[in-house]
Amino acid sequence: MDWSPVWISLATSVTATAITMVAGLAAAIWREGRRGPAMAVVDGVFLLPLVLPPTVVGFFLLLLLGRNGPIGRLLLQFGATIVFSWPATVIAAAVVAFPLMYLTGRAALEQVDLQYLQAARTLGASEWRVFREVELPLAWPGVVAGTILSFARALGEFGATLMVAGNIPGRTATIPIAIYFAVEADDIGRALAWCAVDVIISLALLGGLYYWTHGQSLGRARWARR
Amino acid sequence: MGAALTVPLEVQIAHKLADFTLDVNFVAADEPLSVLGPSGAGKSMLLRCIAGLERAGRGRIVLNGRTLLDSEKKIHLPARERRVGMLFQHYGLFPHRTLAENIAFGIQQLPLGERGPRVAALVERAHLSGLENRYPREVSGGEQQRAALARALAIEPEALLLDEPLSALDAHLRSQMEAELQSAFDRYARPSLLVTHNVEEAYRLGKRLLVLSRGRIAAFGDKDDIFLRPPSLEVARLTGCKNFSRVRLIDRQCIEAIDWHCRVRVAQIPSAAPAYVGIRAHHVRFVDADERGEQAENAFPCWLVRASQTPFRVTLYLRLIPPTKSTEKKDEFDLQVEVTRERWARLRDQPEPFRVMLPPDALFLVSE
Numbered sequence: 001m002d003w004s005p006v007w008i009s010l011a012t013s014v015t016a017t018a019i020t021m022v023a024g025l026a027a028a029i030w031r032e033g034r035r036g037p038a039m040a041v042v043d044g045v046f047l048l049p050l051v052l053p054p055t056v057v058g059f060f061l062l063l064l065l066g067r068n069g070p071i072g073r074l075l076l077q078f079g080a081t082i083v084f085s086w087p088a089t090v091i092a093a094a095v096v097a098f099p100l101m102y103l104t105g106r107a108a109l110e111q112v113d114l115q116y117l118q119a120a121r122t123l124g125a126s127e128w129r130v131f132r133e134v135e136l137p138l139a140w141p142g143v144v145a146g147t148i149l150s151f152a153r154a155l156g157e158f159g160a161t162l163m164v165a166g167n168i169p170g171r172t173a174t175i176p177i178a179i180y181f182a183v184e185a186d187d188i189g190r191a192l193a194w195c196a197v198d199v200i201i202s203l204a205l206l207g208g209l210y211y212w213t214h215g216q217s218l219g220r221a222r223w224a225r226r
Numbered sequence: 227m228g229a230a231l232t233v234p235l236e237v238q239i240a241h242k243l244a245d246f247t248l249d250v251n252f253v254a255a256d257e258p259l260s261v262l263g264p265s266g267a268g269k270s271m272l273l274r275c276i277a278g279l280e281r282a283g284r285g286r287i288v289l290n291g292r293t294l295l296d297s298e299k300k301i302h303l304p305a306r307e308r309r310v311g312m313l314f315q316h317y318g319l320f321p322h323r324t325l326a327e328n329i330a331f332g333i334q335q336l337p338l339g340e341r342g343p344r345v346a347a348l349v350e351r352a353h354l355s356g357l358e359n360r361y362p363r364e365v366s367g368g369e370q371q372r373a374a375l376a377r378a379l380a381i382e383p384e385a386l387l388l389d390e391p392l393s394a395l396d397a398h399l400r401s402q403m404e405a406e407l408q409s410a411f412d413r414y415a416r417p418s419l420l421v422t423h424n425v426e427e428a429y430r431l432g433k434r435l436l437v438l439s440r441g442r443i444a445a446f447g448d449k450d451d452i453f454l455r456p457p458s459l460e461v462a463r464l465t466g467c468k469n470f471s472r473v474r475l476i477d478r479q480c481i482e483a484i485d486w487h488c489r490v491r492v493a494q495i496p497s498a499a500p501a502y503v504g505i506r507a508h509h510v511r512f513v514d515a516d517e518r519g520e521q522a523e524n525a526f527p528c529w530l531v532r533a534s535q536t537p538f539r540v541t542l543y544l545r546l547i548p549p550t551k552s553t554e555k556k557d558e559f560d561l562q563v564e565v566t567r568e569r570w571a572r573l574r575d576q577p578e579p580f581r582v583m584l585p586p587d588a589l590f591l592v593s594e
Contacts, residue, residue, distance in 0.1 A: 113318075116320055118277075118305070119320070121305040122279070122305050122312040123378075123380075123381055124335075129334075133331075138320075
């Protein structure tokens, strides 16, 4: 049996989650404290990948990254094509997972009492230090939750990936795609096997994450006592 | 730019708020200044503007010759560069850091060899020895406040701002923490602005007093002057005076107190057109039956409407005219008088009417 979909799925999800975590948090921080009608539009754009069917997201990405798309053409000048390659699976997964990180991250940052940030500022802390040493630690449970959601979403990504990365065994075929094409080829046994693998991986990862974050929250319970 | 006349802290700001403009202009010396005012008067906003947490629309703030804000020169020093210590109402101690880590937060840039002893000294001075490795939620409110004050003072700020520092404490901790604040002020000897809506706290902790009302300075100066001779009805009210009456001038010594149904002699020479006469509840005296006759001046018969008792003092609500039969005016009173429980115990056995005396030098006249 060719195990490549497992490694592709894992590598894609991990990379996409890392990108999403940074981008989602950065967007959440940027959005913090901004108001006005323009922000409603911004929110709409940021949340679009959550609302649209993944196939639509994938199609948009294809238009954007393809040979005739603005980004695709730019990359072509450096001799690079991104569609139907492994990076395309990462981009697709990151884009669909982004709203989850953005939403959860924003909620987590917003619930941090401003007083702590202001206290830090009066004590001479730079904005980076305020974020790194006060805001992020206090928002941490929410940030972790957002990361888990993003990872889960990235791992299960199918529609957008298929549109923009296709089904190239050994390069872009993730587990969900392998399952789809196994079913299409009437290879039910193979499909079931991949399903089982997917369930095992999901449970193992979520279980691991749960214990990891639970340990974290036990550590936090120290200062939350009373 | 007179160098000889530099004041430690100079504040002159106009900052638009939702329903009024915070518009103040004052200087503060190297001593505690109480900022008194009702909720929503702009007190906290004033502190936030000085600390740099809020950008005042217009104005100038100068601290020891350093310009923190100058809207004309487009100077707005960020909070981190102001060297202004702030004690927040709920202390703002970082919950994920121990007390020692909290206190050390502002002096992170110091080398460890210097920082350690400094934090240890601050911990000791704040009476927190043994608690330095506890998290804020594991210590009492008083200990949290000490830690927050130590943290603010650790950066050796050039001014200290305290936002309702005692309001989050239980009654039994209040007086103790107030005494500790007092001694902290004595040691600190730099401009300290203490925001409060508690009249007594403001009086006890500040050397000078600034009364703020809807963003304006209603009074600013020596606290005794303001308490004895409030410049306006509003300030008299805000500093806790309960008794007022409209007045009509009879002559330079005598006025008719319309709402008290009597004529009184006043020590203060009336200003152009005083509108009200006032007296503080604890300045009204009772004349016992046996000393009647001697002190006839400003003494009037009165009838008790009701008495409200606290553990040590009693507030008496009195009418200066005989009670009427009609029930609708039963709860109306003219004077609110505060006496000790002992005084009340002696008084209550005497037959009504009692006799109250309004000492001429305790009566003050205000316009508007």
